[in-house]
Amino acid sequence: MLKDKVAMISGSASGIGLEIAKVFLNEGAKVVFTDIDQDKLDHVVQSFQTKNFECIGIVADVSDEEDVKNLVNQTVKHYGRIDILINNAGLQHVANIEDFPTDKFKQMIDIMLVGTFIMTKYVLPIMKNQQYGRILNMSSINGLVGFSGKSAYNSAKHGIIGLTKVTALETAQDGITVNAICPGYIDTPLVRGQMEDLAKTRNVSINQVLDEVLFPLIPQKQLVDIQEVADYSVFIASDKAKSVTGQAIVIDGGYTAQ
Template sequence: MTSKQVAFITGAASGLGKKIGESLLKEGKIVVFSDINQAALDEVVKEYQANGFHASGAICDVTNEESMNEAIDTVMALYGRLDILINNAGIQHVAMIEDFPTDRYRFMIDMMLVGPFIATKKVMPIMKNQKFGRIINMASIQAVVGFAGKAGYNSAKHGLVGLTKVAALESADSGITVNAVCPGYVDTPLLTNQMQDLAKTRGVDEADVLEEVLWPLIPQKRLLDVQEIADYVSFLISDKAKAITGQAIIMDGGYTIQ
């Protein structure tokens, strides 16, 4: 068994998951990057290993319980411990409810709510046995407010906050904390890829989405940087935050002040 803390991150081949993993590597942790995209995952692991970091990869479909269990079993076989779970895998689809495909809605719930449940179910006995664990669920401000056109995302993220609270209660006496991070709009491909749909649902040109749709909602009038989120995750898994559990922590540039 390694003496270093081990983190397992879903949806980690790009964007926010990758940046969180990078931050944890720089802190000296072992990071298992997980994703469904084998080619992208291999590139990420190769990149960090080439720079001397202790990174590895585990292919995983978070909507499939067998796949998730196999990935986590691989982590345990390699390192003998799992200290940090970050449920990050996500997807976006923007459409009004009457135009929202039901199969897409179900898939989003499976990925962003059922997937974190499966992962939490798997790691909870491991962490309880260790008397230590940190579970971070990457939620969204759309876990606490609604946004027209995002029925699937809003539903999944609202549910994820509920799961966070229950998991925190069920593990509070075992040295485990469970929290949901709720970022506002972050400068990642997930946001970039929804600009066209946001423009369509709001009746504006795609080039005007920031000025016409987002900036009126965000007092700071800026997108969050992925490093800001990664830094806060690092705080939450540290001993400095050991009394923080069951919380939906908002980082939104002032979006929810009003």
Template sequence: MKELSGQIAIVTGAASGIGLGISKGLAEEGATVYLLDRDKEKLECAAAYFQERKLLFETIPIDITDEIRVKSCIEKIVTVYGRIDVLINNAGRQYISLVQDFPTEEFESMLKLMLTSPFFIMKQVIPIMRSNKYGRIINMASVNGLIGFAGKAAYNSAKHGLIGLTKVAALETAAEGITVNAICPGYVDTALVRNQLEQLARQRNIEVQSVLESVIYPLVPQRRLLQVKEIVSYVKFIASPKASGVTGQAVVIDGGYTTQ
């Protein structure tokens, strides 16, 4: 039997990048996966992968910054299955600017997406997990939730806050069969990171490859971008019954970035 057979999982930001990789990984382990994303077109493209492999899934186009819609979405899932076993708060985006130039609206919007929205969803899901005496919540944070990086005022703030939220929720649920952890990847080869590299290149007036060689690789002892599958492998472990003793942790996967 597969590790997650019969379990119900929710993944936000699931239409591409790490979120899509995680969704595929959980479904391949037997879970029924709900892919949540506001990009309906990308969700439709992602659905083809699951359909071809006869994996169990549903796609839900949704803006997770809308608390009312989040509540309704969770209620519908519970009406069908009576449970939610795994929650992956993954949705995010990046914007690079100095603090003095950072648009306030962008700062507030990014915090709502990457910190407030996970709170919305956890607020709804934790009581369901409590009633079933089992749950796995994984918040996709970042090494930028542990250390600073110039130009990432909103991203750093949101990810630092998400790790704090993770620890609080872990303490509140520790005796109830629920684990709450944060995954802190370094630079992963995704569209989000490639876009970030392009922003950094424009900001410094250099080529993207030069950003890798002069800005990113000197920070990463392995001198490479991580692959999505490396993150997925660890998420599958933390999401499984095998990881029952791991909670309240900010697990770092960064090629050695934070060891220096």
């Protein structure tokens, strides 16, 4: 469904971003991996290039405007276009508000919300010129509901949904769709780290976090399969979803249905 489309994916050296990149490559897309970790990025890109997949890696801090300008310019220079942007870069820290370091709060907002804005800002002119584009912003169920201890993450993910809707309205007649994906709890390094933090704040084990904190909130009593998020991303990025825009798409095992 994505043959020869050029997809730029932030935070793609691991986790959800990496899984989406794998599926996009298998669908025939040309992938621009971007991440702040040079070593991880090089390893991932080389592993795909040796299998003859079409991809490149460009190091960038999405919260740094000059980094993003360079990322976009290099991509256009190499591939001539950008068809798909996936704003996925993120991080987590769990602490009650009075114990939450202000610098960490600002960093999380800068990377997840301001970074999404900056990436969108510099990719949009290219997509408008093409009269074609797909933007997927990685939000979360925590962009829809609150969760104690996650003030920065919730603030950023709620903001991403608002930004998604505004961007969708501003590009509605430019052949561009803009959507947010809101996954529930997925078994990724980020979520595992989150569970460790939750275990510490509640003085329980990780298994107890699953059984006593998370699973009571999830009707299906299971973590979301990362493959589901990647597969759904392919659909939203394809021409089969050309009328889907401005939406916060939830994949959460029923978490927000209650």
